[in-house]
Amino acid sequence: MSSHPRTTATPTPRTATLPPLSFNAWLRFDVAQRMLPPGPGDLLDIGCGQAALGIRLAAHHAYRYIGVEPDADSYQIAAARLAAADVPGEIRNGDLKVLEPATRFDVVTAFEVLEHIEDDKAALDEWVQRARPGGTLLISTPAHQHRYGVQDELVGHFRRYDPPAMEELLKASGLKNIDVRLYGMPAGYALEAARNAIGRRRIAAVKNESLPERSQSSGRFMQPSSPLAGMVTRVGTAPFRQIQRAFPHTGPTLVARATIPT
Numbered sequence: 445m446s447s448h449p450r451t452t453a454t455p456t457p458r459t460a461t462l463p464p465l466s467f468n469a470w471l472r473f474d475v476a477q478r479m480l481p482p483g484p485g486d487l488l489d490i491g492c493g494q495a496a497l498g499i500r501l502a503a504h505h506a507y508r509y510i511g512v513e514p515d516a517d518s519y520q521i522a523a524a525r526l527a528a529a530d531v532p533g534e535i536r537n538g539d540l541k542v543l544e545p546a547t548r549f550d551v552v553t554a555f556e557v558l559e560h561i562e563d564d565k566a567a568l569d570e571w572v573q574r575a576r577p578g579g580t581l582l583i584s585t586p587a588h589q590h591r592y593g594v595q596d597e598l599v600g601h602f603r604r605y606d607p608p609a610m611e612e613l614l615k616a617s618g619l620k621n622i623d624v625r626l627y628g629m630p631a632g633y634a635l636e637a638a639r640n641a642i643g644r645r646r647i648a649a650v651k652n653e654s655l656p657e658r659s660q661s662s663g664r665f666m667q668p669s670s671p672l673a674g675m676v677t678r679v680g681t682a683p684f685r686q687i688q689r690a691f692p693h694t695g696p697t698l699v700a701r702a703t704i705p706t
Contacts, residue, residue: 463496464674470681485550491557495522509533600658619702628695631684
């Protein structure tokens with residue numbers, strides 16, 4: 445049993461209080477919010493970064509939000525954002541070890557995290573253990589190993605995931621009802637090209653950093669920090685969020701959902 449009681453549904457906070465999303469995060473949110481089961485309940489967000497996406501999902505689906513983030517700078521921003529959004533929950537600085545071992549959650553999310561971990565199967569098994577039987581795992585990763593590029597190297601990715609490989613990985617961890625969707629057609633391809641162009645200019649500066657060091661700072665890369673920036677990305681992505689819905693099998697990134705066996 446979870447040490448956190450189930451919550452009752454609460455009104456969605458005013459949009460103005462919610463954290464701004466990057467261009468690509470708006471595309472991801474459009475997919476993830478349609479795959480996430482409705483609350484109430486508890487949502488654990490692993491490697492939450494600055495927590496913009498997780499807080500918005502928790503707000504829109506009436507979840508109590510628990511984020512864990514090892515990077516101290518990102519954690520500080522995430523904690524301030526959670527307080528401003530008036531979403532119930534907390535954010536802790538660290539990895540899963542900062543939680544009580546017996547604590548379980550209705551939903552476990554990890555957005556753009558798995559590709560940073562060398563032993564992805566062991567990480568996935570650990571995440572599954574944090575979900576209640578019958579609960580949901582929702583994750584996102586870069587898609588298509590053949591698209592691995594300088595931007596992946598820059599931010600500490602070990603790999604990208606072809607959809608069949610992701611499905612097999614989830615099955616190997618005992619998960620059921622697997623649903624893998626690609627997204628980002630067509631805007632995601634342009635965003636990836638831009639990030640690779642920026643990466644080519646920056647990669648020399650991080651050549652002496654390890655992949656874990658690059659991973660730790662990746663959550664701070666190209667993140668909007670003001671409501672105005674968030675408004676620009678929201679308005680700018682609006683048509684592309686609609687377009688990508690027509691192409692659930694095309695795009696440079698993916699979201700996967702699976703059910704924890706009962």
